[in-house]
Amino acid sequence: MSQEETSAPGNFIRDAIEEDLRNGRFTEVHTRFPPEPNGYLHIGHAKALTIDFGMAETFGGKCNLRFDDTNPVKEDVEFVDAIKEDIHWLGFDWDDREYYASDYFGQLYEFAVRLIKKGRAYVDDLSADQIREYRGTLTEPGKDSPWRNRSVEENLALFERMKKGEFPEGACVLRAKIDMASPNINMRDPVMYRIIHNPLHHRTGSTWCIYPMYDFAHGQSDSIEGITHSLCDLAYEDHRPLYEWFIKELEIFPTRQIEFARLNLTYTILSKRYLKQLVDHGHVRGWDDPRMPTLCGMRRRGFSASAVRNFITQIGVAKNENLIDIALLEFLVREDLNKTALRVMGVLNPVKVVITNYPEGQTEFLEAVNNPEDPSAGTRPVEFSRELFIDQDDFREEPPPKYFRLAPGKEVRLRYGYIIKCVDYIKDPHTGEVTEIHCTYDPETRGGYAPDGRKVQGTIHWVSAGSAIDAEIRMYDRLFSVPDPNKPEEGKTYLDYLNPDSLTVLQHCKLEAGLENAKPGTRYQFERKGFFTVDLDSTPAKPVFNLTVPLRDSWAKIESGQKAGK
């Protein structure tokens, strides 16, 4: 935790836990974070895991990490290590309490046998389609399976044979015998176990060919671990009666399940399935593409863990459906990096400036502040010479009103440099592009000061052409062009809203010398432009930076206002 984190206001889960402690329902708090190892963690998981680990922390309890690995068809070890890395990155730890639902397969099997013996579970030979038909609909009750009343002995024998692998996939399942007419569909004899011969489980291999369903694994695992509070998505609210039914019938530790609303973020999607599609179909470069809302993507983009943590505490916890403005996340990233990132000058779209009255071949070093928010960051020398690069956007042939930057006949301050005046410029006759700007400098203004007290409104960034390094800069924008791609219009899908300009790669950007050796993950502020982070692909020979988040640009607002006003 690099800095003070904004403290979270109370929420209904904290209230509920306090009440449980007060009235003696529980004497301690023990939670768990239960990811399924079938994909990478995203910002939505960050919310869940912050609640899980955070609640334990605020009540002096523990939080287990438990992989919910009950479906070998979807899961893989590939994801286990990545998930652990992401949790650690956020700053949470589970000590030695790393568990797997698959650790409990033996115990779960015993639980199932217990229910069969109680006459509360049976083996059903109906096909998946038939089970669906028999289940009824939202408004009509279901009907009993013809296999519902097999004897305990027969069920025991059949379940044993399922376990031994005597049946093909789909031949039968184990079901809880509850109530096919329940208004809650989850109580209509839910499937507890199904047969899966292939693929083999990533941890238990060929030991099992029957696997428990979520409803017969998650809650039971909670009980086995002595979890007091099982905090989960609103989607499981309907499952709570079933969760509690199993606890009662099995007479096991009575964990309390409490549900909260999942996070939704504007201009992105937080569905593992959709995220996987973006990766598989090549819409992004991978799970850690900096445009992805995955934790590894955000990390690569340059978002700091403390900014993400602050974000989670700021959005709060409630049961309302929500759609958080991504501007809040961006604000918190800026807030954090503003305090910590070293400042540097980088020219994204270079145009050459020649200081005509500056001696050819001469160079000098000027002192630049590394971080005005942090005096201890010190200063650095930056090279100045006759030929410089500035950003194309900082020069206009015909400056609009209130334009404070360089234009014919106008003065501007080079940050930490000199005040210069544009005396001429050269245009490519074919493209009309300005290729070179000629200026004179005022030697009396070294360091950017105006000893005569004259007002120079604009200050722009620059780099010395002789020493500047070339870099690739990847400019990122929102992945989707609409606030809520989850709610497509008729006939469209979220893919129809992908922002075609979410990535713009800039080559031959000019940066201050020295930056070629910056290590991947290092964050800088390119003055007046934004925060940039050295990408994983970066090498000294070919430096690569990611735009983490741009600086606020009030000039852009003024200018667009001017255009709109016409």
Added chain:
RNA sequence: UGGGGGAUCGUCCAACGGCAGGACACAUGGCUCUGAACCAUGGUAUCGGGGUUCGAAUCCCUGUCCCCCAGCCA
């Protein structure tokens, strides 16, 4: 015409019968060698209708709207 859940500024969250508050966003102004940061100011909210009460976002009744559930996924 089943069951479960939810409605408070544009967006999130708070207020737990006692002055509806905070953050982001937006707007305006200040400051400025980053048009950044920072500072100041401003506008906008209790879903509707009844009731209880000295007093209701909060309690009761009623209506409306929104979300979730019919995987051998989690």
